[in-house]
Amino acid sequence: MKKRILLLAGGQSGEHEVSLMSARSVLGALPRERFDVTPVVISKQGRWLPPTETTRALETGKSAPGGDLVLHRAASAEGYDAVFPLLHGPMGEDGTIQGLLTLAGIPFVGSGVLGSSVSMDKVMTKQVLAAVGIPQVAWQLALRRDWQTNPQGVKDEAVKLGFPFFVKPANLGSSVGISKVHGAEEMEKAFELAFSLDRRVIVEAMTSHKPREVEVGILGNDAPIASPVGELSFDADFYDYETKYTEGVAQMHIPARIPREAAENIRELALKAFKALDCAGLARVDFFYVAETGEVLLNEVNTMPGFTTTSMYPKLFEAAGLSYGELVARLVELALEKR
Ligand code: ADP
Ligand code: MG
Ligand code: MG
Structure with a gap:
């Protein structure tokens, strides 16, 4: 049938x-x-x-x-x-x-209510992953009401992270509403933008050096597997909306050009995060790799990653020997098994 x-x-x-x-x-x-x-x-x-x-x-x-x-x-x-x-x-x-x-x-x-909602919210994700010891950048939560009633207080807290830092709506994607704040004069605009899009805003310390952006695919329910690690390179200050969606601006590298031990560590951390967040079916787990220090930091978990035939997630599994068609069929099977 x-x-x-x-x-x-x-x-x-x-x-x-x-x-x-x-x-x-x-x-x-x-x-x-x-x-x-x-x-x-x-x-x-x-x-x-x-x-x-x-x-x-x-x-x-x-x-x-x-x-x-x-x-x-x-x-x-x-x-x-x-x-x-x-x-x-x-x-x-x-x-x-x-x-x-x-x-x-x-x-x-894909993931159920819990895994989806917690992974969507960058603050909740960080809290859960911190509890299981997954390395991440330092961060703060700011609420729109704090910004409305005491903007100076929000700014005073943020500068404690040191410049540059990132201001992001907690519940968006595709880099929408994200600013990299290089100095005090850029704070007002960054917070105004982020709070125009979300009640909850996350302020994040930048990695110690410009990071390498590496991503890994996870496939499965309660016995998930990790794909090889992939990398995105681009010539921009950070991976913003334009860099993501302008054809030919970002390059994909599979496998990532990082040491083998770092890649193994990333795959293990991704599986650990997938379980901690109660994800199911699929997820793309994104990391920063800081070449200068060897640090691996988890950035975010996407429970429904981009899925065109040229997107990172399917490409990662293709590198592992699973064709696009087989991958999609497997995801449907996993949905039926989950029941
Ligand atoms: P989105 O969910 O919209 O993709 P991300 O949190 O992944 O948002 O941030 C988008 C991009 O901004 C990242 O891919 C990276 O280039 C840059 N970035 C975000 N946070 C940091 C950080 N703490 N340190 C360095 N770069 C960052
Ligand atoms: Mg995202
Ligand atoms: Mg991202």
Whole structure:
């Protein structure tokens, strides 16, 4: 019997377009003899688009604003064997959709409510990972209310980390709203931006030197495996939105150009983080490797990483001998096993 899969793409976050690209790749790759796939694109307004508009969105990379209500469509989704919520960022990767699908009793690809929501929030992630001894940069939490009532207090705390430091909305991705603060004069703008996007903001010390950006893929449920380690190189101050999404600006290196022991350490730390955060199915765990000191610091965990055929996560498993099509099929199997 063919498995009926509902593929959700688009979504309400700033990573809507990235998700549409990933979905197009997944649609093309799921083996037709085993899976019957129905895509549904969620508009930026959170409406679920009907079939013709979904097809148009996947073809053009842009979605219409119309569509049905979320709950209405979720209820009618009961005929599916599994859902692949290929959504990035808030309202997709953060446990919200996962909660809806859990209530509806439908198995889905990836982490559940707990793993998704904790991994989405950079502060919660850091707290959980600190508890299991995973090395990370020094950081602080700031709330929008603190900024509104006592901005000087927030600034005074932040400078204790030393310049430069990073100011980030706690619950976003794709480097949206992130600033690298080089001096006191840049603080106001950085905090204003981050607090315009989130109630919770994380202030992070920068690594001791410009870090090498290395990433590892994790695949599995309660007995997960780690991929080889990959690296991204680019000519920019940091890995910002433009560097991420402008074709040809960042280069991927698999395996990462780091010492073997560092790579082994990274793979072990990634598995430990995956378990500590209660992740399932897949995750891409991102690290900083500081070549000058040999330090390995965990940066973040993405529970629904970019998934086009040229994205890092599938490329890492391809390097391990698992083709894109096999990887996608495995993720659906893992969703069904999780039940
Ligand atoms: P996102 O979830 O949006 O990808 P990240 O936390 O990964 O946000 O930050 C984006 C980029 O900013 C990183 O890939 C890195 O280039 C840079 N960066 C973030 N935090 C630090 C830090 N503490 N030290 C050095 N570079 C950092
Ligand atoms: Mg992220
Ligand atoms: Mg990142």
